[in-house]
Amino acid sequence: MKKISKGQVAVWILAVIPVILAAAVYARLPAEIPMQWDLGGEVGYEPKWHLWIIACLGPFLAVLFYFMPRFDPKTRNYTKFFGSYLGFQAVMMLFVLIINGICVVEGLRPGTVDVAMVICLVIGLMMVYLGNVMPKFRMNWFCGIKTPWTLSSETVWRRTHRVAGRLYFAAGVLGVLGAFIPNNIVRFGLLLVPLLAASLVSTALSYLWYRAEQRVC
Known part of the structure; x- marks a missing residue:
C-alpha cells in the first residue's frame, strides 16, 4: 500500500x-x-x-x-x-x-442529454461492476456490506459478500435495462427497488448466518 x-x-x-x-x-x-x-x-x-x-x-x-x-x-x-x-x-x-x-x-x-436515462444507466453499470468485485473484498471498515455481524466473523463476511455480489449484479442489470424505458418513475423504480432489496437481503442474511455460527460455537 x-x-x-x-x-x-x-x-x-x-x-x-x-x-x-x-x-x-x-x-x-x-x-x-x-x-x-x-x-x-x-x-x-x-x-x-x-x-x-x-x-x-x-x-x-x-x-x-x-x-x-x-x-x-x-x-x-x-x-x-x-x-x-x-x-x-x-x-x-x-x-x-x-x-x-x-x-x-x-x-x-x-x-x-436524457439525464434520467444516463443516470440510471451509469448507476446500473456501477452496480454490475460492484457485484463482480464484491466477492473479492476482504474484511474492512469502509468497503462492502459492513454490519456488526460481517465485521465479527470472516466466514460471515465471505458468505455475505458472495451472495451480495450476485444480488447487486442482478440489481444493476435491471437498472441498466430499466434505463431504456421512457418513463422516469419506472426507470428509477427498476434501479432503486432492486438495490434496496439487495442491501436488505444481504444484511438479513449476515445476521442469520452469524446467529447460526454462534449457536454452533
Missing part, C-alpha cells in the same frame, strides 16, 4: 479531469446552469459556480480513498483486494466526471 501504483496514478488523473473541464468551459457557461432534475422532467437551475462543488468532489474523494485504509483497523487486508479497491475508486471518479459532464453539456446546450 505504501508504493504508489500506476493504477493509483490513473485514479488521480481521472479525479482532476472534472476540474480541468470546469475550468475550460466556465467562461462560456451562462450565469445559471441546470443542476437538478426531478422525475417529472422539471429542471432546477443554480449559479454556475456550483459546478466547482461537483468538479472538486473528484479530488476530495481521491484523497479520501487513498488515506482511508490507513485508518482502518483491518488495514492489512487491503493488500488482498487492492486491485478491486482501485477499480472501485476509478468507477467513482468516472461517475463524478459524468455528472460534471452532464451539467456542462446541459449548461451549454440545454436538452441535449
